[in-house]
Amino acid sequence: MPVYQLIPEIPLFPPTDEAEDDGLLAIGGDLTKERLLVAYRKGIFPWYEVGQPILWWSPDPRLILIPEELKISRSLRKVLRRDQFEIRFDSAFQQVIEACADVRTTQGEGTWIIPEMQQAYTELHQEGFAHSVESWLDGKLAGGLYGISLGQCFFGESMFSTRNDASKVALVALAEFSKKVGIKMIDCQMTTAHLLSLGAREVKRKVFLKNLKKCLEKPTLKGSWKSGFASMNAN
Numbered sequence: 001m002p003v004y005q006l007i008p009e010i011p012l013f014p015p016t017d018e019a020e021d022d023g024l025l026a027i028g029g030d031l032t033k034e035r036l037l038v039a040y041r042k043g044i045f046p047w048y049e050v051g052q053p054i055l056w057w058s059p060d061p062r063l064i065l066i067p068e069e070l071k072i073s074r075s076l077r078k079v080l081r082r083d084q085f086e087i088r089f090d091s092a093f094q095q096v097i098e099a100c101a102d103v104r105t106t107q108g109e110g111t112w113i114i115p116e117m118q119q120a121y122t123e124l125h126q127e128g129f130a131h132s133v134e135s136w137l138d139g140k141l142a143g144g145l146y147g148i149s150l151g152q153c154f155f156g157e158s159m160f161s162t163r164n165d166a167s168k169v170a171l172v173a174l175a176e177f178s179k180k181v182g183i184k185m186i187d188c189q190m191t192t193a194h195l196l197s198l199g200a201r202e203v204k205r206k207v208f209l210k211n212l213k214k215c216l217e218k219p220t221l222k223g224s225w226k227s228g229f230a231s232m233n234a235n
Contacts, residue, residue: 003024004027011035024057025057026044027056028054036124041216043058045058061191061202063195065188067184070198076169079165086136089226093125095134096132097122101113129149130147130148131148143167143170145157149183154183155189184215185211
């Protein structure tokens, strides 16, 4: 199938079922708020590296995590019982997205979280659509994750950890928060053994899109999640 060239001025996308076997659907366009929100609502996300044009993907199968299906190992339960990490929401979004990029660069890996992507998602955070979940240890950011929230779906973008289990603890916090506020599905995008071990599962793209459509029928929990998480802790 052809890979579509997007027009910068018009935030439209071709049908997702016309994606390549590897999930590549389109090329070009821009990272404006309008285009990104249209993309996520259609089950499409950008993923590319320095020196490449913007690449847009809709993989089949798709990896998702249902909050109630999160698997917490015995060792992770011990970590949670020790309560050594302080969990915060939306208190250091910029630090989280930069750390997600830095950890991969330090490990000699390529990263799609290039400056243009960081700027675009920071703007979405400022608009109340992008959020971070953070694990703090001794007053320092030790791990976390970030993503986009639309309707009853959270689109996970990346996670990082500089201390053992810090990112897993953040994921547990996201799952608990999701159950409280009605988020039904966490989109993990691409399949990894790590996420499978935590309870994520693959579904066909058409199943993902059907579930996403239902999620988008509900209002988005837009704005800062700081106060929402505080009230969750108080209950």
